[in-house]
Amino acid sequence: MVQAVIWQRDRLLLLDQRALPERIEYVQCGNFREIARAIKDMVVRGAPAIGIAGGYAVAMAAAEASQMPPSLAREHLGKAAEEIASARPTAVNLAWAVNRVLKAATLALESEGPQGVIAAAEREAYEVEREDIEVNRAIGERGASLVPEGARILTHCNAGALATGGYGTALGVVRRAWEQGKVSMVYADETRPYLQGARLTAWELLQDGIKVTVLVDSAAGYLMAKGGVDLVVVGADRVARNGDVANKIGTYTLACLAKLHSIPFYVAAPLSTFDMSIESGSDIPIEERAESEVLSFFGRPVAPEGARAFNPSFDITPASLISGIITEKGVILPDIAENLPKVIGSAKEGA
Numbered sequence: 001m002v003q004a005v006i007w008q009r010d011r012l013l014l015l016d017q018r019a020l021p022e023r024i025e026y027v028q029c030g031n032f033r034e035i036a037r038a039i040k041d042m043v044v045r046g047a048p049a050i051g052i053a054g055g056y057a058v059a060m061a062a063a064e065a066s067q068m069p070p071s072l073a074r075e076h077l078g079k080a081a082e083e084i085a086s087a088r089p090t091a092v093n094l095a096w097a098v099n100r101v102l103k104a105a106t107l108a109l110e111s112e113g114p115q116g117v118i119a120a121a122e123r124e125a126y127e128v129e130r131e132d133i134e135v136n137r138a139i140g141e142r143g144a145s146l147v148p149e150g151a152r153i154l155t156h157c158n159a160g161a162l163a164t165g166g167y168g169t170a171l172g173v174v175r176r177a178w179e180q181g182k183v184s185m186v187y188a189d190e191t192r193p194y195l196q197g198a199r200l201t202a203w204e205l206l207q208d209g210i211k212v213t214v215l216v217d218s219a220a221g222y223l224m225a226k227g228g229v230d231l232v233v234v235g236a237d238r239v240a241r242n243g244d245v246a247n248k249i250g251t252y253t254l255a256c257l258a259k260l261h262s263i264p265f266y267v268a269a270p271l272s273t274f275d276m277s278i279e280s281g282s283d284i285p286i287e288e289r290a291e292s293e294v295l296s297f298f299g300r301p302v303a304p305e306g307a308r309a310f311n312p313s314f315d316i317t318p319a320s321l322i323s324g325i326i327t328e329k330g331v332i333l334p335d336i337a338e339n340l341p342k343v344i345g346s347a348k349e350g351a
Contacts (some may be wrong), residue, residue, distance in 0.1 A: 046163020159235025
């Protein structure tokens with residue numbers, strides 16, 4: 001299976017997802033600043049994957065800190081963590097992983113001194129990655145139980161191995177259901193303007209021999225009206241306490257269409273994507289990217305000079321439109337706002 005993030009101790013290799021599907025290339029990052037830039041520039045993308053990359057970025061910052069006096073080392077780690085976590089603000093996994101590795105590194109700095117900080121940060125970053133793969137497989141298993149025989153599944157953006165430590169969240173559900181012989185077709189929205197569906201999801205599924213058809217984003221409603229979709233499964237970049245979900249722009253539109261056509265709409269997300277400090281989706285920061293991503297296509301203008309573009313990278317899908325949120329600990333069903341704390345609470349008790 002494709003690996004988006006490869007740790008080699010003195011460097012981090014990131015599969016350059018801007019080059020897919022034409023070329024398989026890895027970008028070498030030799031320090032935390034280069035990793036933060038790669039996250040911002042979307043060399044690596046997907047909430048869990050950028051969290052993993054961010055964790056290893058802190059490990060690289062810890063290696064630098066180990067060469068400094070303790071007081072300067074703590075300051076260096078704190079500033080590095082802020083820079084890494086701010087690379088992309090919407091996906092909560094990035095800040096979650098950065099803070100987790102930072103905590104391990106800071107504790108080691110206090111108890112073991114400069115040399116212990118490297119091993120502690122590296123060990124914690126590796127655990128973030130290892131746990132993510134296990135979590136994805138659990139999500140896939142739970143989600144597959146919701147998939148009917150002969151299902152035609154519609155997905156949006158890319159929430160597969162490319163966006164995680166491996167296997168995927170939404171595509172983890174697809175993979176497991178495919179292994180069980182339940183899936184007849186996967187429809188992948190092209191996902192404008194960055195084409196994560198057309199370039200990445202279609203490529204990833206074909207690597208596994210899974211049938212995939214690419215849709216123009218605006219064709220999804222017509223396909224649903226023709227009875228061509230049995231369920232929708234998407235990933236998430238952040239889930240608020242009331243169950244509202246931030247995901248790739250266009251997700252909200254799909255949820256509205258699915259509701260109109262009585263099609264189940266599921267979100268697949270690890271518990272690390274839940275932000276219990278956020279009351280609702282209206283409190284989630286939405287990243288807005290460069291207008292050029294909309295006004296041009298692979299460097300060629302597609303709009304007249306002087307036109308402006310609105311380019312939010314994410315939108316908010318209210319919990320009322322979601323049939324269930326598939327997590328590694330269970331499926332959160334409506335009333336999602338009421339049931340979500342129960343799953344989060346039971347997960348913490350079992351940790």
